[in-house]
Amino acid sequence: MDDFGGMTMESGPDAENGTGAYDAASEGGAATEPASPGLGTAGAVPESAEGYILPQSWEGEGVPGEIAAQVSGILESDRETFMEVCHACELTDTQAAALFDALGKTLAGSLAEDNAAYNRNLEETVTGLWPKDTARNVEIARRGARFLRIGNELDAEGLSAHPLVLRMVHAVGRMVGEDAMRGNGAAKGGLPVGEAARVEMLKVIQSDAYRRNDPAALRKVEALAARVKR
Numbered sequence: 001m002d003d004f005g006g007m008t009m010e011s012g013p014d015a016e017n018g019t020g021a022y023d024a025a026s027e028g029g030a031a032t033e034p035a036s037p038g039l040g041t042a043g044a045v046p047e048s049a050e051g052y053i054l055p056q057s058w059e060g061e062g063v064p065g066e067i068a069a070q071v072s073g074i075l076e077s078d079r080e081t082f083m084e085v086c087h088a089c090e091l092t093d094t095q096a097a098a099l100f101d102a103l104g105k106t107l108a109g110s111l112a113e114d115n116a117a118y119n120r121n122l123e124e125t126v127t128g129l130w131p132k133d134t135a136r137n138v139e140i141a142r143r144g145a146r147f148l149r150i151g152n153e154l155d156a157e158g159l160s161a162h163p164l165v166l167r168m169v170h171a172v173g174r175m176v177g178e179d180a181m182r183g184n185g186a187a188k189g190g191l192p193v194g195e196a197a198r199v200e201m202l203k204v205i206q207s208d209a210y211r212r213n214d215p216a217a218l219r220k221v222e223a224l225a226a227r228v229k230r
Helices: 065-077 079-088 093-129 134-148 151-156 163-176 179-183 194-205 215-227
Strands: none
Touching: 065 079, 065 093, 079 093, 093 134, 093 163, 134 151, 134 163, 134 194, 163 215, 194 215
């Protein structure tokens, strides 16, 4: 986590004692009380949780933009709770900003580790499925995912490295890449076309028969794929 350098936070006046109080005794008068904490006062505790001034987004030196955006999204979703905790702990605005940055670094490190583990798993899976011509077969699988318009959903659910999912999108990618499919007379009959064909194809792909590699289900997916407008 230390590999990521966060944003530079500037310290407020009299950050050492956090009061910013003016010592009138040095001028021959009575010492004044510390100033009342105000909205966004760097060296003081804000009057309310809403008074903290925090960055709108998180960035870290050396952190890829995609991970930084994920961290910012997580921090934004918990911003209100974060400020409430800071206020309950009587943190100054400067301390809250430093904690915000430290939390961002921790999240960035965790996400980077998760991504690395996911990529290792994906590499092991595709190599196991297609030990020969691995790159070509991966591209076929990607084509299938694009054709089904489910690539983003698979990534979001962490299913892109699942062997069954990879075999499924690879099969679709292989079929949609074959010119012979477009004129396959067996694909005709009472099957739907266009968007309806795509919806029906997804239903078959999600069926137990397809998971068992049932020949009839595989043929139906092939026939429907040929009738989807690309």
